Amino acid sequence: MNAILEVSQLGKSFGGVHAVQDVSFSVKRGTICSLIGPNGAGKTTVFNMISGLVPPTRGTVRFEGEAITGLPAHRMAHRGLGRTFQNLAVFAHASVVDNILVGMHSQLSANPLTAALYWGCVRKQEIEARRRVEEIVDFLEIQSVRDLPVGTLSYGLQKRVELGRALAMNPRLLLLDEMVSGMNQEETEDIARFILDIKEQLDVTVLMVEHDMGIVMDISDQVVVLEFGKKIGEGTPSEVSQDPRVMAAYLGNARSDAA
Template sequence: MSRILELEGVSKRFGGLTAVNEVSLSVEEGQIYSLIGPNGAGKTTLFNLISAVLAPTSGRIVFDGRDITRMPTHALARLGIARTFQNLAVFKHETVVNNLLVGLHTHLGADPISAAFFWGRARREELKARERVEEIIDFLEIEDLRDHVVGTLSYGQQKRVELGRALAIGPRLLLLDEMVSGMNQEEREDIARFILDLKEELGMTVFMVEHDMGIVMDISDHVCVVNHGRKIADGTPAEVAADPAVIEAYLGTKQAA
């Protein structure tokens, strides 16, 4: 497998605070790669650096051999990087279908005249976009919700719509930020199944920040652990779970009886 994402000595400082401290990691194409760590460890900041919400203070971020360190977020979408957010980022007053269509905007390029009169390239793009939306609806098993206004759906259903909108970009790398946070057990299991299907059926690479250790250990190929802004361990789920530095970071140093 080839490396699709590489971080080389990436740091982020906010004044005198170092939130991410010289983190290096690599993600292989087709992997489910999880980033974990205690609260305040720097996970979200690192995730925001990868998705260009923040710019690194130092270091390099490389996607598929291309330096994306200073690229804007919209440019990453065109390269094939999509992201969901810990807090819902959906259009609650629009239908499920319209929310998914928004994710396809990076693939639309018809000129204004064609778009206005809905002919030629604009018509072909619209029909293709709607076909893609139907594929995503089928994949996420939300056929009965397609025409519902998103704000009327349950939290778990809204998260599924947000995932669908990210998939509409057609990403090679999907960034999932606390995807199952706030979901019930059944909803968590559904999302874990979808993530596995993305890897196994579509060959997609998934990079996720996640607190649910059950899901992390069940579906991840590789796990990276950060604490106080530094990487303290990485490896298979079993290797990471047995690492003394990880155990101490989560549980604290064992005290003598």
């Protein structure tokens, strides 16, 4: 199985602070890969470099064999990378459907003139976009709230809307940043089910940053572990859970906190 994403010796420095140091890993097509580690380990910085929000100080990122290192975020969306964020970034006063439609923007080719005239290919694209949004609404089981302002929904449903907006980009690689943070057990289980369905039914590869070790161990095919900006472990969930370095850096801390 070939790699859809290859990260090689990626590094990021902020002044004299080395947030990420020589991190390398690859994500196989058709899998779920989790990037884990304690707070401050550099996980979100790695995500930001992959998705084009932060330029790396050193190293390379390759997507489907092509170098994308340092490309701006909007170019990433055109290439087939979608992303959610840890903090909600929905349009609270807009409806669920309109929020998801925003994600279709990277797939449309209208300019101000053709959009104003609303004819020909622009009309066809609009119809196709709305059809695609309805598919996403059905997939995420949010039909009953499709016309409601997103700000009136529960936190868990708002996260589904954000996930739907990322899916509207028609990604081949989906980056999920702390999707279940702040969710209750039922909402977490729902999201875990949707992530599995995204991989299996939509054939989208998933790379996620996650603190919830339950969802990481349950649905991941591969786990990459960071500590203080460096990779300290990589493998299947069972392999990393038995790695002494990982247990000391992350799992051990989680268990002691729970106790």
